[in-house]
Amino acid sequence: MLRAPAPHPTDHPMAKLFFRYAAxxxxxxxxxxxxxxxxESMGKAVALYTSAIDDRYGVGMITSRLNIQRESATFDAGFDFLAQDYGDTACILVDEAxxxxxxxxxxxxxxxxxxxxxxICFGLRTDFQGHPFSSSAWLLSLAEDVEEIKTICQCGRKATMHIRIDGAGRRVKEGPQVEIGGEARYRAVCGNCFHAD
Structure with a gap:
């Protein structure tokens, strides 16, 4: 009696949640x-999302510091990802997760x-005070694939933290967790520089 060949693992790939975090x-x-x-170069559709509150380069724009920019759908606190029609979408990409x-x-x-x-979600783990973003803590808990994207501090060590500085270049240690625009600026730093007074 002939048997059908066993399905190859790639015949039914199992999707998962990815978290790519970095300073x-x-x-x-x-x-x-x-x-x-x-x-898209393979003819596959993607869904892009970014936060509606990040308007540094315009609302609904994913922008690289290499001056690559692309329009994107946005999410706010009331947005429901499950309620969307993804049709033949091959991958969902979320910036500012x-x-x-x-x-x-x-x-x-x-x-x-x-x-x-x-x-695949891309975002920060912690804020300028070293406190975790609640969504990032959940991503670290639920994502099946977690990876750190590395960058360096001005001192040459690996940057893992952030500090907020004002328009005069002074470090700001108190204030709301999220502050975009105005005088608020951020810098990626290592743990040593983060704790330096």
Whole structure:
């Protein structure tokens, strides 16, 4: 009696949730846009998302510091990833993932596993005070594939933290967790420089 051949693992690939985290200026958005280009060069559709509150380069724009820019859908705190029609989307790419809610991270995890669409999120782990972003803590807990994108501090060590500086170049140690625009500027630093007074 002849038996059908066993399915090859690549016949039914299992999608998962990915989290790519790094300090600022590490090339997260550049990598995201490169992945989008790779999929599209093979004729596959991608869904791009970024935070509606990040308007540094215009709302709904994913922008690399290498001056590569692309329009994107946006999410805010009330956005439901599960309610979207992804059609033949081959991959979902999320920039500024630290601005999601924990519920949205759970939605993306569920989406990857129930609709078999890989979801790749790029973001920061911690804020300028060294506190974790709640969505990043959830991503670190739920993502099946977690990877650090490395960059360096001005002193030459690996940068893992951030500091906020004002318009006069002074370090700011208190204030809201999220502050975009105005005088607020950020710098990626190592742990030693983060704790230096």
């Amino acid at each position: 600022m200026n590490s090339g997260k958005s550049t990598q995201l846009l490169q992945i989008a280009n790779n999929y 630290q601005f999601m809610t924990p519920a949205q991270v759970q939605q993306l995890h569920r989406l990857a596993h129930t609709r078999n669409i890989p979801v």
